[in-house]
Amino acid sequence: MKNKICIITSGALPVPDVKGGAIERLMTMLAEENEKYGLLDITVIGVYDKQAIAVQQKFSKTKFVNLLPKECKYNIVRSWEGKIRWHVREHFGYDIHFRNTYPSLVDSFIKKEGHKFDLFVSEGYDYEALVTASKLYGKDKVCWHLHMNPPFNPRIDKIYGKCVAVSEYIINKYRQQTTNSKEKTAVIFNGIDTAIFQQEVSKEEHHQLRKSLGINDDDFVLVFCGRLVKVKGVKELIEAVLKCQNNKIKLLIIGSSNFGNGDEGSYPVEVKKLVHDHSDQIKFTGYIDNKDIYKYHKIADVGVIPSTYNDPCPLSMFEMITSGLPTIATAAGGMTEIGNADCTIFVHLDNIVNELSSAISTLANNPQKCINMHASALKRSDVFAKDRFYNDFCKTINVFINENL
Numbered sequence: 001m002k003n004k005i006c007i008i009t010s011g012a013l014p015v016p017d018v019k020g021g022a023i024e025r026l027m028t029m030l031a032e033e034n035e036k037y038g039l040l041d042i043t044v045i046g047v048y049d050k051q052a053i054a055v056q057q058k059f060s061k062t063k064f065v066n067l068l069p070k071e072c073k074y075n076i077v078r079s080w081e082g083k084i085r086w087h088v089r090e091h092f093g094y095d096i097h098f099r100n101t102y103p104s105l106v107d108s109f110i111k112k113e114g115h116k117f118d119l120f121v122s123e124g125y126d127y128e129a130l131v132t133a134s135k136l137y138g139k140d141k142v143c144w145h146l147h148m149n150p151p152f153n154p155r156i157d158k159i160y161g162k163c164v165a166v167s168e169y170i171i172n173k174y175r176q177q178t179t180n181s182k183e184k185t186a187v188i189f190n191g192i193d194t195a196i197f198q199q200e201v202s203k204e205e206h207h208q209l210r211k212s213l214g215i216n217d218d219d220f221v222l223v224f225c226g227r228l229v230k231v232k233g234v235k236e237l238i239e240a241v242l243k244c245q246n247n248k249i250k251l252l253i254i255g256s257s258n259f260g261n262g263d264e265g266s267y268p269v270e271v272k273k274l275v276h277d278h279s280d281q282i283k284f285t286g287y288i289d290n291k292d293i294y295k296y297h298k299i300a301d302v303g304v305i306p307s308t309y310n311d312p313c314p315l316s317m318f319e320m321i322t323s324g325l326p327t328i329a330t331a332a333g334g335m336t337e338i339g340n341a342d343c344t345i346f347v348h349l350d351n352i353v354n355e356l357s358s359a360i361s362t363l364a365n366n367p368q369k370c371i372n373m374h375a376s377a378l379k380r381s382d383v384f385a386k387d388r389f390y391n392d393f394c395k396t397i398n399v400f401i402n403e404n405l
Helices: 022-037 050-056 074-092 102-116 131-137 155-159 168-175 203-212 234-243 266-277 290-298 315-322 349-364 367-384 386-403
Strands: 004-008 041-046 062-066 119-122 142-146 162-165 185-187 220-225 249-254 282-286 302-305 327-330 344-347
Touching: 004 102, 022 041, 022 062, 022 315, 022 386, 050 062, 102 131, 119 386, 131 142, 131 155, 142 155, 142 168, 162 168, 168 185, 185 386, 203 290, 220 234, 220 290, 220 315, 220 349, 234 249, 234 266, 234 349, 249 290, 266 282, 290 315, 302 315, 302 349, 315 327, 315 367, 327 349, 344 349, 349 367
Parallel strands: 004 041, 004 119, 041 062, 119 142, 142 162, 162 185, 220 249, 220 302, 249 282, 302 327, 327 344
Antiparallel strands: none
């Protein structure tokens, strides 16, 4: 009999990933692989989205529970509920929920249906998300899939008996603060659909796409793909490009402040102003669906991941390397585990603009180095395959469940 797991997403974006999102893409891929191999009985709890529900119909081996009514103004409700819950947790030590919001509906489902599952897996950022599951069924049935730097709070060990992280960097951070044994933790390196990013475009498509963006065939093109938020280092990257003082170097920025939702903050406005002021060199596409991003990789010469924090395991770096792009990335977080010296130039956070500029100029002036890094990138991408991720995930989950028997 297959082990039954319940995956609880953050509720910020739907699954399947019709609105984008790195974790949502990972969960969609997990469901797709489960359709082929069926090693687990999976239920995914997520936020209501009409478009996502339509896509869910193609899955027969993964169940989806859509908890929010479509008329709920979720983003508004979620913003004030989160602030209040945080203050109550920090000052009084217990959790509260509001009726008909995502966390309260998750709790209701767990109370009613939770006895059916062998393991709960939290894919959200809120470590309190599975308090109810832990209280009702014991913390050894509750696993945290860590995609970010873990917060330090002793309550975490009271909720989670198991932990999986996306990189050695993250799991080591977690192990430094947990009282759980090392055997109850594991690393599952993220995976992607490598076939998508290794698709080719014709010379004509290459020319036309560059032309549509105001990029010449002989320009040297850098590509950034990610959210327009401060920690992703977009402004530093723009500064580094301008510092090169080479008009043939173009920067292509793909992304939005909140994936496909259109929400704006001050940072993306500042980025767009820089794009406007330097429109001859800096090009901005806005949000692009994940299935089409490979086309933009194929018209670029180098991919850049200029995160200004310890980025745990950015999927954009997996995708760029899989596309065969030489990459430039900050030597921080889990990024040094994704690239290597043959396909990536690493720069340091404390001198990021100068080192980015130097790395860009080095590659722009050395075509043979780019060719060598391209070949190394394709070789490196072998370890990013989605079937490897799926098998590692299933193996780890089954080990965790069998430990409870």
